Amino acid sequence: MLTLDALSRNFNGQTVLNAVSLDVPQGQVACIVGPSGCGKSTILRLVAGLDVPDGGRIVLAGTEISRPGWAVEARKRRLNMVFQDYALWPHMRVAQIVGYGLRHLTRAERDARVTALLDQMQISALADRLPSQISGGQQQRVAIARALATDPDVLLLDEPLSNLDVQLRLDMRMEFADLFARVGKTVLYVTHDPLEACSFADLLVVMRAGEIEQSGAPQDLFARPRSAWIATLAGYDTRMAGHLIPSPDPAEIVVVIADQPVTLPRSALACEAQPGTSVTVMLHPGSIRLEPTPGAMGENRLQGRVRRCLFEGRDWRVTLGLGSAADATLSLMSPRRLAEGEQVEILFPPEAAVVFRRD
Numbered sequence: 001m002l003t004l005d006a007l008s009r010n011f012n013g014q015t016v017l018n019a020v021s022l023d024v025p026q027g028q029v030a031c032i033v034g035p036s037g038c039g040k041s042t043i044l045r046l047v048a049g050l051d052v053p054d055g056g057r058i059v060l061a062g063t064e065i066s067r068p069g070w071a072v073e074a075r076k077r078r079l080n081m082v083f084q085d086y087a088l089w090p091h092m093r094v095a096q097i098v099g100y101g102l103r104h105l106t107r108a109e110r111d112a113r114v115t116a117l118l119d120q121m122q123i124s125a126l127a128d129r130l131p132s133q134i135s136g137g138q139q140q141r142v143a144i145a146r147a148l149a150t151d152p153d154v155l156l157l158d159e160p161l162s163n164l165d166v167q168l169r170l171d172m173r174m175e176f177a178d179l180f181a182r183v184g185k186t187v188l189y190v191t192h193d194p195l196e197a198c199s200f201a202d203l204l205v206v207m208r209a210g211e212i213e214q215s216g217a218p219q220d221l222f223a224r225p226r227s228a229w230i231a232t233l234a235g236y237d238t239r240m241a242g243h244l245i246p247s248p249d250p251a252e253i254v255v256v257i258a259d260q261p262v263t264l265p266r267s268a269l270a271c272e273a274q275p276g277t278s279v280t281v282m283l284h285p286g287s288i289r290l291e292p293t294p295g296a297m298g299e300n301r302l303q304g305r306v307r308r309c310l311f312e313g314r315d316w317r318v319t320l321g322l323g324s325a326a327d328a329t330l331s332l333m334s335p336r337r338l339a340e341g342e343q344v345e346i347l348f349p350p351e352a353a354v355v356f357r358r359d
């Protein structure tokens with residue numbers, strides 16, 4: 001288990017981490033996501049031993065490794081880090097780079113381990129190349145092979161895919177999912193892309209302004225985001241302003257959006273709220289339909305008029321205006337083009353919506 005216990009860090013009087021607590025069980029992959037400057041890399045640097053906290057402590061496998069004014073040296077921690085720019089030594093060959101941390105072994109032992117690692121990362125053919133003679137994706141693999149060489153308990157990765165092109169990023173997500181499952185290490189992975197994180201995270205940790213806003217299994221977090229901001233990260237692109245009116249059933253809420261009532265389960269509401277409260281109803285475009293879902297019961301319906309219809313490569317992204325209210329819009333993906341000004345009815349299942357108080 002890797003434990004961050006009320007970890008705090010200040011720079012020049014500014015709080016960059018504010019009492020961050022997190023448990024990552026042995027062998028699990030935790031992905032920290034959040035906007036630039038929220039403190040993600042600061043956490044990695046503290047865990048790596050490149051920095052010391054101002055408050056709290058870090059415990060690895062039951063042993064304290066960091067607290068204010070004291071830290072186990074970085075090289076004595078059983079962890080390795082893969083940096084965003086890979087930090088490969090330019091004058092060394094791939095096999096030398098991977099074997100660098102194994103100089104205490106005999107030549108034969110080291111060679112065998114390096115061969116196995118190159119094989120595992122599918123870069124055996126590159127053993128004699130310099131970093132300048134291999135691609136970004138290959139450099140990435142070398143950096144990971146080097147990090148795995150000393151068999152650390154924890155692997156730290158800081159935005160490892162950010163320098164790769166879109167297709168390679170997608171391929172590497174799959175590779176990471178396989179690799180992490182195979183090596184069984186505890187992994188702390190920093191990214192600003194929640195969809196990248198979802199591919200392989202056991203635990204998704206959403207940070208904002210130096211604090212953890214929500215953490216949990218990606219599926220749970222995406223199904224029940226705790227704030228409108230996390231819902232946006234999770235792809236709930238459609239935001240509709242409305243207000244609550246009394247509901248005849250205590251298990252449900254009724255929200256009026258552009259004069260049209262919709263009924264939702266009370267569990268859709270992220271906080272306590274009384275009738276009259278202004279709320280934002282959020283939906284994933286994928287859960288909004290133009291035709292009734294066969295067999296679905298109790299779908300909500302809203303009438304709207306097409307404002308814009310933009311082609312997005314496969315489907316059309318349609319923006320609808322609802323009623324006369326300027327702020328009541330909705331976007332959905334349609335397999336066919338809709339004409340601007342066309343009147344349409346959309347449907348969505350009640351359990352697809354999440355609702356937040358609008359302050």
Ligand SMILES: Nc1ncnc2c1ncn2[C@@H]1O[C@H](COP(=O)(O)OP(=O)(O)OP(=O)(O)O)[C@@H](O)[C@H]1O
Nearest residue numbers: 011012016034035036037038039040041042043192
């Ligand atoms: N050594 C330092 N001295 C002063 N301020 C620092 C230092 N390191 C980080 N900061 C500040 O702390 C805040 C958090 O930085 P951090 O690098 O952890 O953010 P991040 O979430 O990793 O961002 P990014 O996604 O851009 O890498 C930023 O405002 C940054 O400017």
